[in-house]
Amino acid sequence: MATSGSLIRVEDLKKHYKGGAIKALDGVSVEINKGDVMVIIGPSGSGKSTFLRSLNLLEEPTGGSILFEGVDITKKKYKDANGKSVKLNVDELRQKMGMVFQHFNLFPHMTILENMTLAPIKVKKMPKDEAERKALALLDRVGLKDRADAYPIQLSGGQKQRVAIVRALAMEPEVMLFDEPTSALDPEMVGEVLDVMKELAKEGMTMVCVTHEMGFAREVGNRVLFMADGQLVEEGTPEQIFGSPQSPRLKDFLAKVL
Amino acid sequence: MQETAFAAASPVFTGRREYIVEHFVKLANFATVAKYSSLFAQGLLVTVLLSIFTVLIGFCIALVMALMRLSDIRPFRFLGIGPDGYPREGGALAVLSRFNPISFIATTYVEVLRSTPVIVQLFIVYYGVFGMFDVPTFTMFGFIKFNRFFPGVVALGMNSGAYLCEIIRSGIQSIDGGQTEAARSLGMSQVQNLRYIILPQALKNILPAIANEFVVIIKESAITYTIGVQDIMSAVNAVRGAAFVITEPLLVATGIYFCLCFPTSKLIAHFERRMSHGDKR
Numbered sequence: 338m339a340t341s342g343s344l345i346r347v348e349d350l351k352k353h354y355k356g357g358a359i360k361a362l363d364g365v366s367v368e369i370n371k372g373d374v375m376v377i378i379g380p381s382g383s384g385k386s387t388f389l390r391s392l393n394l395l396e397e398p399t400g401g402s403i404l405f406e407g408v409d410i411t412k413k414k415y416k417d418a419n420g421k422s423v424k425l426n427v428d429e430l431r432q433k434m435g436m437v438f439q440h441f442n443l444f445p446h447m448t449i450l451e452n453m454t455l456a457p458i459k460v461k462k463m464p465k466d467e468a469e470r471k472a473l474a475l476l477d478r479v480g481l482k483d484r485a486d487a488y489p490i491q492l493s494g495g496q497k498q499r500v501a502i503v504r505a506l507a508m509e510p511e512v513m514l515f516d517e518p519t520s521a522l523d524p525e526m527v528g529e530v531l532d533v534m535k536e537l538a539k540e541g542m543t544m545v546c547v548t549h550e551m552g553f554a555r556e557v558g559n560r561v562l563f564m565a566d567g568q569l570v571e572e573g574t575p576e577q578i579f580g581s582p583q584s585p586r587l588k589d590f591l592a593k594v595l
Numbered sequence: 596m597q598e599t600a601f602a603a604a605s606p607v608f609t610g611r612r613e614y615i616v617e618h619f620v621k622l623a624n625f626a627t628v629a630k631y632s633s634l635f636a637q638g639l640l641v642t643v644l645l646s647i648f649t650v651l652i653g654f655c656i657a658l659v660m661a662l663m664r665l666s667d668i669r670p671f672r673f674l675g676i677g678p679d680g681y682p683r684e685g686g687a688l689a690v691l692s693r694f695n696p697i698s699f700i701a702t703t704y705v706e707v708l709r710s711t712p713v714i715v716q717l718f719i720v721y722y723g724v725f726g727m728f729d730v731p732t733f734t735m736f737g738f739i740k741f742n743r744f745f746p747g748v749v750a751l752g753m754n755s756g757a758y759l760c761e762i763i764r765s766g767i768q769s770i771d772g773g774q775t776e777a778a779r780s781l782g783m784s785q786v787q788n789l790r791y792i793i794l795p796q797a798l799k800n801i802l803p804a805i806a807n808e809f810v811v812i813i814k815e816s817a818i819t820y821t822i823g824v825q826d827i828m829s830a831v832n833a834v835r836g837a838a839f840v841i842t843e844p845l846l847v848a849t850g851i852y853f854c855l856c857f858p859t860s861k862l863i864a865h866f867e868r869r870m871s872h873g874d875k876r
Contacts, residue, residue: 357681395776399681432782442777446795455791456781501777508781 344406344512344543345369345392351400352387352567361387362398363567369512369545374538376558376575377547380590384567385547389514392545393434394427405430406511432460435505439517441497443489443504449476450485453504461508468507475503479533495526499533506537513537515546531557551594555579563587624843631834631844637738638827639851645744645819645826646812649751653812654805656756661763662789663701669693701760708757713750714818720750721822738825747819755812759805766801767793803867810856810863817852827851 345368352362362384369375377385390396392403394410402409409415410430417423444452453472457463463471476482479499489497498518505513515534519527531553538544538557548554554561554575561578563571563586571578571587579595582588675683675692683689708716721743730742770793778788820828827848834844 353681355684357679393780395780428779428782428784431780434780436777436780438773438777440773442771442773444774444777444792444796446799456778456783459787459791460782505781 342370344371346404349401353399360567365569372541374544374558375560376554377562379564383564385564389547393431433511435510435513437515437518439520441501445489448486453507494522495529498530512543624840627838628844634830638830642826645816648748649812650809652752653755653759657759657763660701660760663697666697668697705757717750721746743823747824762804766797806863810860
């Protein structure tokens with residue numbers, strides 16, 4: 338049984354390539370609780386994105402375990418409450434984890450509204466009018482209701498990313514995963530996306546966010562993870578990480594980015 | 596006269612020119628061909644119908660083959676994990692673990708059909724495959740013999756399926772991997788991803804290539820006259836047999852094929868430009 342507050346428990350997660358010569362992830366253990374806003378920082382190539390993408394199995398880890406709501410999702414089968422062996426449904430699992438990508442990945446052949454309603458209608462079997470009503474309400478929250486019938490190509494980068502966030506929210510996930518959501522944006526558009534994420538954090542959404550925005554990490558995150566060389570080097574509150582870094586690796590990193 | 600002066604200056608050219616007028620084409624022979632114009636009209640219809648059905652069949656075959664080639668079915672996948680728990684890097688077992696029988700079948704189909712002459716394939720289908728059982732012998736529109744037309748469509752469709760397969764495969768592979776990641780992260784299954792995200796985008800991209808294949812088929816369909824399909828070439832043959840003229844009906848056929856293919860490819864090029872313009876908006 339998972340503890341009451343724990344949503345995801347990662348234990349000794351490994352992702353090795355080439356017979357272990359390359360270790361993208363080398364034994365990462367962390368517990369993500371409900372309502373956490375966990376920010377992952379670190380130099381490029383440190384395994385941050387691999388870690389994040391492993392959480393919804395876009396990357397298949399080669400070792401360790403990820404317990405999501407008490408079920409080890411790295412195994413093909415698990416035992417349910419009655420002790421019966423059940424096949425893990427990855428599609429069902431991913432519905433509970435919204436993901437936002439660096440390059441937005443909106444569907445270019447669909448309008449904004451269609452982008453948002455496709456998965457709720459086809460996957461959750463939600464009636465079309467209900468899905469559209471919810472999508473419009475979400476779009477209204479991020480100030481893009483009037484662009485519902487536009488195509489992604491007609492939107493700016495910041496608008497696209499805001500749509501991508503509410504598209505993931507339309508599936509009503511338990512946790513939101515952000516993979517460098519502002520890295521592909523023009524500087525003046527970073528703010529509008531971070532504002533949406535801040536609001537989301539305020540509403541109590543569980544978030545795991547890989548970012549280079551140290552300001553966001555300090556202001557919004559309640560836990561900060563510092564990763565380097567596939568390992569979790571240091572973990573703590575923003576005050577601890579930015580105020581009194583312990584490891585030389587983190588001190589070195591902060592000296593470069595701050 | 597101007598011609599005489601020209602002839603005096605260049606006797607060799609005039610000689611060739613007279614030869615052409617005497618032996619290559621005679622205007623009078625076009626009048627003979629005109630008597631058989633209904634044959635050419637029927638031939639034109641047959642050629643167009645043949646090409647449309649061929650592309651339709653070819654597209655269906657190609658879609659299945661492309662999906663087979665892109666499938667990830669590896670029955671011996673487990674052999675790829677070494678005793679140390681890591682994927683094997685080389686050796687026979689690593690090769691075997693990557694073996695995909697479904698993809699292998701499709702690849703074989705594509706490569707065999709692309710590496711053999713169409714006429715051989717046509718004859719195998721007509722004499723070999725359709726020779727084994729009785730094909731219904733009714734006629735469509737009063738002049739299209741189904742038992743000739745259908746094997747022709749099947750043979751050309753199989754051939755064009757091999758080429759279209761590669762077009763569709765490249766179209767699917769040209770879609771950014773982020774699209775699949777986004778779809779799957781929203782909880783869509785592999786089939787839903789293909790159906791709603793990948794194929795609509797891929798098919799839009801390759802539509803001009805498919806239309807070009809249609810033009811190729813119009814020209815290639817000429818060989819079906821060898822199994823007795825009454826297309827444009829068969830009209831040429833009929834005139835030759837009845838009136839003993841060959842060049843003039845061939846020139847008429849050339850004109851018809853050109854009038855079919857040239858405007859079609861120009862039309863495709865026009866829409867291709869317009870569509871790519873829309874993407875850059």
